[in-house]
Amino acid sequence: CESEIVSYKNKSTTELINLLIANIKTINVGAKSLDQSLEKGMSENGLKFKILEIAEKSTKEKLFEFNYTDINPGSIKFEASGKNVNVLFGTKFNEKIFQYYEDGQIKNYQNTISISAESIENARTITSLIKAMVEKK
Numbered sequence: 001c002e003s004e005i006v007s008y009k010n011k012s013t014t015e016l017i018n019l020l021i022a023n024i025k026t027i028n029v030g031a032k033s034l035d036q037s038l039e040k041g042m043s044e045n046g047l048k049f050k051i052l053e054i055a056e057k058s059t060k061e062k063l064f065e066f067n068y069t070d071i072n073p074g075s076i077k078f079e080a081s082g083k084n085v086n087v088l089f090g091t092k093f094n095e096k097i098f099q100y101y102e103d104g105q106i107k108n109y110q111n112t113i114s115i116s117a118e119s120i121e122n123a124r125t126i127t128s129l130i131k132a133m134v135e136k137k
Contacts, residue, residue, distance in 0.1 A: 008132035016133040017047070017068075023125050024049075027116040029084055031056055034116050045069045049113060064113050065099040071134045075112075078123035085123045087115040089130060 008016055020038060027034045035052040045067040053060040075090035089112065091097055096109040117123035 008129060011132065013133060013136050016129055016136065020126065020129040020133065023122060023129065024115060025118055025122070027118055029116065036116065041065055041067075043067065049115070061101075061103050063101040064110065065101075066097070066113070068130075068133055070095075070097055071130065073131060073134045076127055076130050076134070078117065078120075078127050080120065080123075085117040085120055087117055087123050087126045087130070089113055 008019075011019070017038075017040065024036050024038045026036060033054040035054065037050050039048050039050075040046065041048050047066060047068055049064040049066075051062040053062070070091050071089050072092045072094075075088070077089075078085060078087045091111045094111050096111045098110040098113060100107045100110045115126060117126055
């Protein structure tokens with residue numbers, strides 16, 4: 001299922017980011033709800049990925065700030081585990097340079113980000129968009 005690739009070569013980086021923002025959605029995983037959103041950051045290449053984990057008795061907010069130019073194109077993939085499908089990507093040279101906040105508190109820098117997808121098709125689209133965005137820079 002990973003061999004089918006959609007081409008986004010004729011799209012600008014801004015169009016790719018807007019398509020990516022539209023494809024990242026709220027996902028229900030068991031008793032938890034993951035309210036995910038992506039938005040443009042302060043810098044030209046900056047992005048903010050926010051996850052609001054809503055469980056029965058608690059809520060946790062995770063925020064990643066990063067430059068898409070720091071993503072290693074070879075690390076972008078998706079994997080399915082049971083009913084869950086996640087898109088994973090990491091930094092070049094596995095450096096911990098993605099800023100990470102949990103409930104507003106700054107935490108250790110990270111080197112990978114996982115985006116939950118609603119289906120295999122959604123994961124494939126997100127993976128293709130991120131690859132096209134990173135390779136366009």
